[in-house]
Amino acid sequence: MTTSKTTPAHSTDHIDALRERMIERLWAVNALRSQPVAEAVRAVPRHLFAPDFPLEEVYDAKAVLRTKFDDDGQATSSVSATWIQTLMLERAEIQPGMRVLEIGSGGYNAALIAEVVGPEGRVTSVDIDPGVTGRARTHLAQTTYADRVEVVLGDAEHGYPAGAPYDRIIVTVAATDLPSAWTEQLVEGGRLVLPLGVRGFQRVYAFTHHGQGLLVGETGDHAGFVPMQGLGAPAPTTVPLTDQVALTTDADPVPAPDRLPEVFAEPAHEQCTGVRIGRAEYFGGLQLWLATTLPGFATLSGDAQALGHATMGVHQSPAIWDGTDLAYLVLPQAATDPDRWEFLARGHGPNATELIRRLVEHVRRWDREHRHGPGPRFIANPALPDAPEMIPMRHTRLLALWDQPQSPQLDWDADPDA
Numbered sequence: 353m354t355t356s357k358t359t360p361a362h363s364t365d366h367i368d369a370l371r372e373r374m375i376e377r378l379w380a381v382n383a384l385r386s387q388p389v390a391e392a393v394r395a396v397p398r399h400l401f402a403p404d405f406p407l408e409e410v411y412d413a414k415a416v417l418r419t420k421f422d423d424d425g426q427a428t429s430s431v432s433a434t435w436i437q438t439l440m441l442e443r444a445e446i447q448p449g450m451r452v453l454e455i456g457s458g459g460y461n462a463a464l465i466a467e468v469v470g471p472e473g474r475v476t477s478v479d480i481d482p483g484v485t486g487r488a489r490t491h492l493a494q495t496t497y498a499d500r501v502e503v504v505l506g507d508a509e510h511g512y513p514a515g516a517p518y519d520r521i522i523v524t525v526a527a528t529d530l531p532s533a534w535t536e537q538l539v540e541g542g543r544l545v546l547p548l549g550v551r552g553f554q555r556v557y558a559f560t561h562h563g564q565g566l567l568v569g570e571t572g573d574h575a576g577f578v579p580m581q582g583l584g585a586p587a588p589t590t591v592p593l594t595d596q597v598a599l600t601t602d603a604d605p606v607p608a609p610d611r612l613p614e615v616f617a618e619p620a621h622e623q624c625t626g627v628r629i630g631r632a633e634y635f636g637g638l639q640l641w642l643a644t645t646l647p648g649f650a651t652l653s654g655d656a657q658a659l660g661h662a663t664m665g666v667h668q669s670p671a672i673w674d675g676t677d678l679a680y681l682v683l684p685q686a687a688t689d690p691d692r693w694e695f696l697a698r699g700h701g702p703n704a705t706e707l708i709r710r711l712v713e714h715v716r717r718w719d720r721e722h723r724h725g726p727g728p729r730f731i732a733n734p735a736l737p738d739a740p741e742m743i744p745m746r747h748t749r750l751l752a753l754w755d756q757p758q759s760p761q762l763d764w765d766a767d768p769d770a
């Protein structure tokens with residue numbers, strides 16, 4: 353157990369009580385699932401890795417402690433919220449004695465990993481920002497973890513070959529690809545846990561390396577990590593349609609991008625899907641289903657006013673653009689029931705009704721076959737053969753197989769503070 357510094361204003365008892373309360377909440381929402389991870393949270397003094405934040409915030413399971421910003425005010429580094437840190441550690445299934453690579457530093461998460469791997473294990477943490485590596489080293493030294501975590505400056509697109517191989521790689525920054533270096537540096541049977549943005553939707557994925565670069569895994573939980581910098585920085589293609597609306601796609605090349613604004617300005621066609629959701633019902637599975645199975649998938653961003661009805665994500669709706677016609681899904685309130693919402697397909701262009709029909713059919717299929725059923729399993733390998741649903745990435749190819757059980761969702765309703 354590591355001893356924590358206390359300030360005169362805050363007694364150890366007070367800090368311990370806040371930490372115990374946080375641990376209780378993490379168990380309650382299913383973000384803690386094992387004793388070793390719970391003991392790590394109990395052992396590491398989180399407040400000493402975020403000395404500029406109030407203790408109540410530091411020990412709030414949901415609080416992200418943003419520590420660095422770019423010139424536009426966007427966060428580039430943070431101490432992630434504890435719930436996502438513990439969840440990722442649980443999904444990594446770390447055992448004592450393992451060699452773990454953490455991508456994206458800060459110190460706290462690396463200290464948690466050091467607790468779980470124990471004295472026989474090894475933790476390497478790599479960050480692209482010298483300010484972050486400097487701060488992480490300082491905090492690790494102050495909390496006696498300096499000897500147990502090696503902090504390295506570099507672009508983790510290359511992993512960190514000098515410390516390879518690793519039993520586990522935990523990525524704590526949002527990736528949009530699976531660089532080959534990560535699989536090459538991961539042992540066969542090793543696990544790679546990361547927040548991966550697939551066609552605009554970021555979730556935590558947990559993959560197992562089956563050898564020869566084949567990754568098999570599943571996803572579940574939404575994540576909101578800061579984007580990767582350096583070689584792996586996201587490079588989506590965004591086409592403005594109006595001042596308020598833009599289409600983002602990974603189609604390469606984008607079919608007839610210049611036509612999009614004029615097509616969007618044409619009168620809209622609409623078709624109800626007949627598929628409804630309750631006010632607080634989770635429909636992330638539908639977003640993932642559309643993003644991973646709908647050829648020509650894109651996202652349309654804009655607010656409810658600009659898109660005619662409420663969007664399906666934070667100002668984001670699934671869309672298809674084929675170079676002539678545009679269709680997208682929005683969420684108006686069901687006319688007969690103020691507590692329910694109905695997915696509605698809208699479209700513009702000479703043959704928009706065909707794209708709308710395709711979108712509606714896809715939503716209905718999700719409702720029939722996947723809404724309450726198993727979620728997808730993912731396989732990733734650069735040598736996967738062509739298929740309509742293949743998601744090409746720079747380093748690899750990703751395919752969703754909609755036939756496997758979904759990992760359990762967090763249950764915030766079980767949170768005693770809810």
Ligand SMILES: C[S@@+](CC[C@H](N)C(=O)[O-])C[C@H]1O[C@@H](n2cnc3c(N)ncnc32)[C@H](O)[C@@H]1O
Nearest residue numbers: 429431432456457458461479480508524525581
């Ligand atoms: C959310 S923070 C990491 C949080 C940390 N693991 C903790 O203990 O809470 C994400 C970090 O990823 C780093 N980062 C971004 N792009 C990177 C890259 N290409 N290679 C290594 N680190 C990167 C950022 O500088 C940032 O410090």
